[in-house]
Amino acid sequence: MNNCNHEYTKMELLPPNQEHCAGVVCTNPDCGKTLCYQAHPHILAKRQQNAADIQKLLADSQLTAFERGFLTGVRNHKPTPAQRQILDALVSKYILKRSDSNEQGREAAPVTAG
Numbered sequence: 001m002n003n004c005n006h007e008y009t010k011m012e013l014l015p016p017n018q019e020h021c022a023g024v025v026c027t028n029p030d031c032g033k034t035l036c037y038q039a040h041p042h043i044l045a046k047r048q049q050n051a052a053d054i055q056k057l058l059a060d061s062q063l064t065a066f067e068r069g070f071l072t073g074v075r076n077h078k079p080t081p082a083q084r085q086i087l088d089a090l091v092s093k094y095i096l097k098r099s100d101s102n103e104q105g106r107e108a109a110p111v112t113a114g
């Protein structure tokens with residue numbers, strides 16, 4: 001009965017210390033094999049969001065030379081936690097502020113990612 005072709009698979013989240021990954025697991029109880037590991041969907045979504053934010057920011061003519069250089073630098077690779085902070089700051093400075101102008105007085109709650 002080893003002839004499972006893994007027709008049905010599910011994403012199985014890994015323990016918290018590896019939560020950036022998800023295992024693709026066969027749902028056949030006789031098999032249950034972990035087929036491969038993928039980036040966690042949540043991480044992929046975050047990455048896409050980052051890319052979109054960077055794209056938006058780069059289109060902003062108010063950027064300083066430093067900011068533009070920084071964004072160009074992080075565009076093609078995964079930002080470090082420190083770079084992520086700068087990126088978040090730029091997003092709230094240039095993107096959130098603008099679309100939030102009719103909600104004065106309400107501070108945008110910073111998302112503290114684990």
Ligand SMILES: [Zn+2]
Nearest residue numbers: 004006026031
């Ligand atoms: Zn299987």
